[in-house]
Amino acid sequence: xxxxxxxxxxxxxxxxxxxxxxxxxxxxxxxxxxxxxxxxxxxxxxxxxxxxxxxxxxxxxxxxxxxxxxxxxxxxxxxxxxxxxxxxxxxxxxxxxxxxxxxxxxxxxxxxxxxxxxxxxxxxxxxxxxxxxxxxxxxxxxxxxxxxxxxxxxxxxxxxxxxxxxxxxxxxxxxxxxxxxxxxxxxxxxxxxxxxxxxxxxxxxxxxxxxxxxxxxxxxxxxxxxxxxxxxxxxxxxxxxxxxxxxxxxxxxxxxxxxxxxxxxxxxxxxxxxxxxxxxxxxxxxxxxxxxxxxxxxxxxxxxxxxxxxxxxxxxxxxxxxxxxxxxxxxxxxxxxxxxxxxxxxxxxxxxxxxxxxxxxxxxxxxxxxxxxxxxxxxxxxxxxxxxxxxxxxxxxxxxxxxxxxxxxxxxxxxxxxxxxxxxxxxxxxxxxxxxxxxxxxxxxxxxxxxxxxxxxxxxxxxxxxxxxxxxxxxxxxxxxxxxxxxxxxxxxxxxxxxxxxxxxxxxxxxxxxxxxxxxxxxxxxxxxxxxxxxxxxxxxxxxxxxxxxxxxxxxxxxxxxxxxxxxxxxxxxxxxxxxxxxxxxxxxxxxxxxxxxxxxxxxxxxxxxxxxxxxxxxxxxxxxxxxxxxxxxxxxxxxxxxxxxxxxxxxxxxxxxxxxxxxxxxxxxxxxxxxxxxxxxxxxxxxxxxxxxxxxxxxxxxxxxxxxxxxxxxxxxxxxxxxxxxxxxxxxxxxxxxxxxxxxxxxxxxxxxxxxxxxxxxxxx
Numbered sequence: 001x002x003x004x005x006x007x008x009x010x011x012x013x014x015x016x017x018x019x020x021x022x023x024x025x026x027x028x029x030x031x032x033x034x035x036x037x038x039x040x041x042x043x044x045x046x047x048x049x050x051x052x053x054x055x056x057x058x059x060x061x062x063x064x065x066x067x068x069x070x071x072x073x074x075x076x077x078x079x080x081x082x083x084x085x086x087x088x089x090x091x092x093x094x095x096x097x098x099x100x101x102x103x104x105x106x107x108x109x110x111x112x113x114x115x116x117x118x119x120x121x122x123x124x125x126x127x128x129x130x131x132x133x134x135x136x137x138x139x140x141x142x143x144x145x146x147x148x149x150x151x152x153x154x155x156x157x158x159x160x161x162x163x164x165x166x167x168x169x170x171x172x173x174x175x176x177x178x179x180x181x182x183x184x185x186x187x188x189x190x191x192x193x194x195x196x197x198x199x200x201x202x203x204x205x206x207x208x209x210x211x212x213x214x215x216x217x218x219x220x221x222x223x224x225x226x227x228x229x230x231x232x233x234x235x236x237x238x239x240x241x242x243x244x245x246x247x248x249x250x251x252x253x254x255x256x257x258x259x260x261x262x263x264x265x266x267x268x269x270x271x272x273x274x275x276x277x278x279x280x281x282x283x284x285x286x287x288x289x290x291x292x293x294x295x296x297x298x299x300x301x302x303x304x305x306x307x308x309x310x311x312x313x314x315x316x317x318x319x320x321x322x323x324x325x326x327x328x329x330x331x332x333x334x335x336x337x338x339x340x341x342x343x344x345x346x347x348x349x350x351x352x353x354x355x356x357x358x359x360x361x362x363x364x365x366x367x368x369x370x371x372x373x374x375x376x377x378x379x380x381x382x383x384x385x386x387x388x389x390x391x392x393x394x395x396x397x398x399x400x401x402x403x404x405x406x407x408x409x410x411x412x413x414x415x416x417x418x419x420x421x422x423x424x425x426x427x428x429x430x431x432x433x434x435x436x437x438x439x440x441x442x443x444x445x446x447x448x449x450x451x452x453x454x455x456x457x458x459x460x461x462x463x464x465x466x467x468x469x470x471x472x473x474x475x476x477x478x479x480x481x482x483x484x485x486x487x488x489x490x491x492x493x494x495x496x497x498x499x500x501x502x503x504x505x506x507x508x509x510x511x512x513x514x515x516x517x518x519x520x521x522x523x524x525x526x527x528x529x530x531x532x533x534x535x536x537x538x539x540x541x542x543x544x545x546x547x548x549x550x551x552x553x554x555x556x557x558x559x560x561x562x563x564x565x566x567x568x569x570x571x572x573x574x575x576x577x578x579x580x581x582x583x584x585x586x587x588x589x590x591x592x593x594x595x596x597x598x599x600x601x602x603x604x605x606x607x608x609x610x611x612x613x614x615x616x617x618x619x620x621x622x623x624x625x626x627x628x629x630x631x632x633x634x635x636x637x638x639x640x641x642x643x644x645x646x647x648x649x650x651x652x653x654x655x656x657x658x659x660x661x662x663x664x665x666x667x668x669x670x671x672x673x674x675x676x677x678x679x680x681x682x683x684x685x686x687x688x689x690x691x692x693x694x695x696x697x698x699x700x701x702x703x704x705x706x707x708x709x710x711x712x713x714x715x716x717x718x719x720x721x722x723x724x725x726x727x728x729x730x731x732x733x734x735x736x737x738x739x740x741x742x743x744x745x746x747x748x749x750x751x752x753x754x755x756x757x758x759x760x761x762x763x764x765x766x
Contacts, residue, residue: 003015003079004079004099007095007098007099008094008095008098009095011091011095012078012080012091012096013089013092014078014080014081014082014092014095015080016082018083019080019082019083020044020081021081022043022044022076022079022080022081023079024073024074024075024076024079025074025075026073026106026107027071027072027073029071030071030073030107030109031067031068031111032062032067032073032112032113032175033073033075033104033107033109033111034050034058034072034073034075034113035075035076035100035112035113035114035122036075036076036077036114036115036119036154037076037077037088037115037118037119038076038077038078038118039079039080039081040085041085049074050074050155054154054156057155057159058115061168061172062172064169065173065175067175072109073104073107073109077118077119077122078092078093079096079099087118088118097143101143101144104144104147109147110146111138111148111149111150112144112147112148112150113150113152113172113175114150114151115152115153115155116153116156119151120133120134120151123141123143123144123151124139124149124151125142133151134151135321135324135325136331137174137177137328150171150172150174151171152171152172153167155168159676162670162673162676162680165671167316182328183327183329185248185360185363186244186249186250186359186360186362186363187249188249188251188252188355188356188362188363189250189252190252191251191257192255192256192257193257194256194260194262196257197257197260197263197266198262198263198266200251201267201269204243204251205270205273208275208276213275213276213300214275214276215245215277215300215369216244216245216276216278216279217242217244217278217280217366217369218244218278218279218283218362219242219280219281219286219358219361219362219365220238220241220242220286220290221239221241221346221354221357221358222236222237222238222289223236223237223239223345223347224346232501232502233288233289233291233292233401235501236289237345237347239346240252240253240254240258240355240358241253241258241267241358242361242362243362244362244366247363247366248366250359250363252359253267254351255351258293264293264294264295267290267293267295268294268295268296271290271296271297272296272297272298277300278297278298278301279300279301279303279369280299280302280303280365281304282304282319283299283302283393284299284396284397284400287397288400288401298394299390299393300390301369301386301390302390302393303322303368304317304318305386305390305511306368306369306372307322307368307372309376309664309665310375312515312665312666314514317512319361319365319368323360323364326371327364327367327368329360329364332357333357335353335356335357336349336354336357339353381660381664382666383664385665388695388699389511391699392699392701392702393511394702395698396509396714398705398711399509399705399711399713400508400509401506402506403501403504404504404505404506404507404526404712404763405503405540405541405542406496406503406538406539407537407539408500410538411493411496411497411538414493414534414538415489415493415497417534418485418493419489421485422482422485422486425482425485426482428478429475429482432448432449432475433445436482436483436486442456442479443456445475446464446472446475446476449471449472449475451464451468458483461476462480463618464476466621488535491524491525491528492529496524499523499524505524507521507522507525507526508522508523515683515687516686516691517661517663517687517691517692518690518691518716519694519697519716526539526715527714527716534764536762536764537762537763537764537765538763539762539763539764540762541722542722544724544725545722545724545725546722546723546724546725546728546759546760547712547760547763548720548721548722548728548731548735548757548758548759548766549718549720549721549758549760549766550721550736550756550757551757552697552718552743553754553755553756554573554579555689555693555697555753556689556690556693556717557569557573557579557604557605557607557608558573558693558751559688559689559692560641560689561573561751562747562748562750563644563688563692564640564643564644564645565640566641568637568639569637569640569641570750570751572637573752574752575752575754580600580601580604583600583601583603583604583634583637584596584597584599584601586600586633586637587599587603599616599620599622599630600630602616602619603630608685608690609682609685610682610684610685610686611682613625613627613630613631616630616631648681648685648688649681649684649685651684652672652680652681652684653672656672659687659688661691661695662692662746662747663691663692663695663699663746665691665695667683693717694716694717695746696717696742696747697714697716697719697739698714699742699746700719700738700743701714701719704735704738707734709721709723709731709735710722719739728759732757735755736757739755740752740753740754
């Protein structure tokens, strides 16, 4: 007998004697329909779809938008659940689809909210991921004509990933609007004849006056995808330059015109005019792309960086995402997908489509800036942060353009060394395993050695390494060594070889790459090269030059000290004292060993990461009870810092306030639950010291760059500069002076921020 008259239960693999059913929740009046994947056994036990924490979260967000669970139809793509709780298949969903359509029609609602990928796929008949589907205004579906479909995340996912909470709230809010905004496409003109282009640029220049700055939004299109490519700007095939000069008004300089020297000179005159404020999205890319054409501009606003300042979550700062989600623009990039899928060059796009795409990019950037400036006016600290980010962007753009030289002969020798060492490790592993890159084979090898594990990830392997003995321990040690060598080889030998341009690599630095506010790096990520690695030796200065590297000593710990105003900790950090030895003596007595000092150092630095006794116990092979004694002893020495830590915890858990750094960065904790509260507090404790130390270093590098020094690389709290050999000692002195003074000027004089400097002929030496 069918469990619903319209369901094809007889064709469904869920229709078994041991499966159970959860009927749809329906009311006399239904403002919305909510559809999730399938009923869980908790739902069936409670007799209510979407119960428990995920149900409470859904109810609260619905209520915040004036909606009520008592006026919502709540159901699932299938009504049954089997004991194995497998996600419903497409065929199982199809068997229940007529039932679902009939119930939606019966509800009388005009809006459907789908929770998670399975429900969205079932309603919209698509295989796209929910992260893409949820972006933008409500959707339409041929399966549900006349209905507005709002795909969003499943509340269970939101609970697991609290930073997704704002997206969930925003999505539910789309119930109350037919569109995000009244966004309109731009009016644009394409200029590809030289004289016409010169006249148009002159008109823009004539618009400038001394009374108010002329905003110009720029966007370039080149034969590389700006978010994934890593070609040097000298290699770019410049396809067009878009210039927005008013709302929804764009001038596009075509490929022929932009190659003309007179046009380039005129465009440089326009963009470098003191009466012009240049805006862009990821302006570091656009300005770098113009430089080989002799066009230099100073960035005044960057909508990507502004997006980050307003919302530090990752993955939400792309122009297309913001255009659709914040402005209600259409997905205008769909027109070009078939020409650039698979990494094909943008030069393959027909010119009329490319120029239209470019104009839309420019117009959306203009509209985003209007929106962001309005939002930022409400939060005074963000103005300071934007100034800092824009200055950092200019400094990092120059570092990226010049890049860092690679000793190619040494790189070739490294390849031989790694192939030899990896071959030796593989031969050792061969008695247990054929392919060390196969997690399946690693699991099978461990099982044969009497070790059962659900995962072979790094954390699991490190944990096993502390508990397993004999052959199992040897296998784990060799596997960890293999993975370390394979990662170094793949990332820094093969990876750098394919990224070389004229003997140099040009890494990309991301000011918006982390929620903690730390600067990050990619293509290649030079910030992750181990300090003691032979990899660092491949990076060298030009002939006759040296590297000078300056590192802030214990910068993050000093940030904590200053924020806590802990005079005792400040005394311990004074130059004549060794804090790690003092703490080691407190723990182990005056005869402490080198290993015991390392443990003490871990406890001290754990202050800036909120490390628990359990964390320390796992890393240093001690009992949690022993680790807690060390923590209690350490915290007993610094009561003001402990009080500061407690205030951060209270701010997050009780007040639910943003944490705000001295540089104006915000860390917002969107959803704090009993399950994630410990992790959230740890993130909060790490945010202030990490972001502040990194920002001090970025600000100091900006000052050094403005003084004419050749900044090559930043790694969290250190800066690498290249200079003439005879100038190295003087440069070292200047770096110490500037970096130490920057900490005083922009942060504090409560505790000094001393700097260590080293000079060498390659990065490994410093």
